[in-house]
Amino acid sequence: MGDHSHGSPNDPGTVAKAGQGSVESFQDPGLPPHRPRLADVDPRAAKRAERQVTLLFVVSILGTALFFVAYFVVGRTSTFSGIRLQNTLLGLGTAFAMMGIGVGIVHWAKTLMPDHEITEMRHEIRPEAERQEAEAMIGDILDETGIKRRPLIRNSLIAAVALAPIPAIFMFRDLDRTGATANEIVDRLRYTMWDKDTKLVRDPSGTPIKASDVQIGSAFHVIPEGLDDTEDPLNEKAKAVVLLMRLDPREMEISPERETWHHDGIVAYSKICTHVGCPVALYEQQTHHLLCPCHQSTFDLTQECKVIFGPAGHALPQLPITVDSEGYLVAQSDFHEPVGPSYWERG
């Protein structure tokens, strides 16, 4: 590199250091000689390329025709196979229509348009002279505003501009359309629609469940009775869904305060994963494990749904249940802790 033009105070660029002399690097041989293509020298090849390009454009026209065949001949179809056929033909038609044009133009460019490479010089992005001019200009502009001489104006403007956008942030407070106060927003995560004597019913049929219907090893997807009559059934359901299972009470380790929460080995646990809220939908009968299909958190039913694998950070909440006078399963109360993913105020 014999180029010493970029000098700086620390490196004047005038001393050729060892290993930097021009003999130490190869000379740029310049652009390789241009090789003519067949179409450049042979008029027949050029003619052939011309015909190929035209053929490709014709393919495109046929593709557009195919699109119309799919649209009008297959037409309005309501069968699944009809829809599938139409979709495939529309795709093929569009593909031919587009590829015909695209490949045709590229082929045209590559065979018939000149392929000489051209060299253009780059320009300095910011010439020093322009910088000086611009700096002077900005200086003049600032001078004319007098902002440096009048700090009172400057400071009061900064204060006003800093405060002005704050209302815009507060405007977003009503994004929560329920009108809930901050405490209510936190509190509603704590409660579900389960209550004393709420019947456990099947999801989605809504039929109540008799304790005697629940065999050992079986599992039910359960919702509270009256879910569909609530104002926002999906919101309630998103908190209240429960998995009901029955296993041999001797297989379960039950802590003293939960002795009465099950009915003869029938237990109910929240179906909402305590990790980020997916439904814990997979029940492994043999191992008594509950698995969340989203992130594979695994809960052990025999240990009060304690986390035994995966990213969840606490056990699934248990719904205390019992039977009513007719033998139907009912809740004893709401969950004793918030269901679903954890949050800052959960405690």
Place this chain on the structure above:
Amino acid sequence: MSSTTEYRPKTSTGKIANFVDTRVGGSAMVKEFGRKIFPDHWSFMFGEVALYTFVILLISGTFLTFFFDPSMAHTVYEGSYNPLKGVHMSVAMASTMDISFDVRGGLFMRQVHHWSALLFVAAVSVHMLRVFFTGAFRKPRELNWVVGGTLLILAMAAGFTGYSLPDDLLSGNGLRIIDGVIKALPVVGTFISAFLFGGEFPGTAIIGRLYMMHIMLVPALILLMIGIHLFMVVVHKHTQYRGPGRTNDNVVGFPVGPVYAAKAGGFFFIVFGIVALISGFFQINPIWNYGPYDPSPVSAGTQPDWYIGWVDGALRLMPGYLGNFSLEWIIPFPWGGNNLILNVLIPMIPAAILIGAMFAWPWIERWVTKDDREHHLLDRPRNAPFRTGVGVAGVIWYCVMWCAASSDLIATHFHVSLNDVTYWLRVLFFLGPILGFIVARRIALALQRKDREIVLHGREAGVIQMSPEGGFSEQHAELDVYKRYKLVAFESHEVMPAEADSTGHVSRGEKARGAVSKFFFEDRVAPVTPSELEAAHGHHAPAIEESSEDASIDR
């Protein structure tokens, strides 16, 4: 402004052109861009693919908006698809069903839209990898790299907001995960969730809000960023690979008119054709199989769209407990406990590191190399082994997390234990990037050595010679000057030890820089010099000789 001999166009096209030209100054624009030179290389087309898939997204998306109704109001499906007839769902889901089954070509447009969205994020990602591995982000293009990174994030945002719109079971569970992650944010999480969903999850507001973001806010930002991106490409002019005739001060390539415009314009149609072909043959997001969103069911083997996979995978890799200690830590404040949900928050850290490092890399590299020159010539990835190593480490880290998002499918397809897959991926999460860095850097250095050998001893000529003693050897032919120049014209960074500042003091930062520089550039292969080549020709050395003291060639 009038001249004595005013131009009078003769043809009607000429008249129209002249009308426009005299009002907007078109001649100047034609002069500026008509013959502007663009270098040509296959690796430059990924950015084009990104741009074109975005155009296809705008076209197909506009069509879809005419039929889609982003309402979460409750309705009963009565369309053509029999299995879901009479099923309760939201209007958003029902209108997506109608687009699929009762609007001719609607399904095709949905498929085109979804496939080009997947391709768009992929093209942006691959384009960024190209820019990274060739060093195109260096001065003066650092800011354009940041714009590109912003575009990548916006592309993912566009994808995710659109993914959730049909209000089907799969995307609804995706939203539920987002809700869970938001709720894990300290202090503000509960409220951000309430504000986003307009109350409790799922509420009736989220689809309309996402729709606004998906069809207005995010695309407008993307268009703005694309505008800035392309404007800067014009300001900087395109980079080019090193080679004969190509210097840091010139651009060698084809003029916009006609060759480059024809190739790039034609390529748009090719991309569109490929998207149409995929959309015609391969089903994507069959919401009629998933059904409407309901908080209770979930399909096993759920997968996010590919570009969200790495974040989802990080969530899966994180254990909730370390031994018996729950990572959901309850901070004992005097007013009661507050939950720090580390098992959800920690997995966000790798994403933050990866994205942060991506944005910061141009400055990191400039700091280590103290290289403040303008670079318009691209590096072959092998000629920057340190950068290639870092890039591969990042890619591997990303891919481990991405694989983890499919841990359940890996387990079921290969009949291995799901838990083992997770354990192995946890190990790879830490070891993968390190091994990736080492292996990639070694491969790059080995390829550089191979290049040296080819330059010094010529290419294998394919001619086998038998000596009078009966030994066989292959003749080597000398490279022509152009091919040789390609292999010798590169810069090889050397270690720059920590230097004292003007007061003679070596700052701690400078010491760290020196250490990083040593780590990166200790092993290096210098380009062949003419004198080395002469020496090699002179006495036919058996192997590559160590002729430059800093060329570390260990044989």
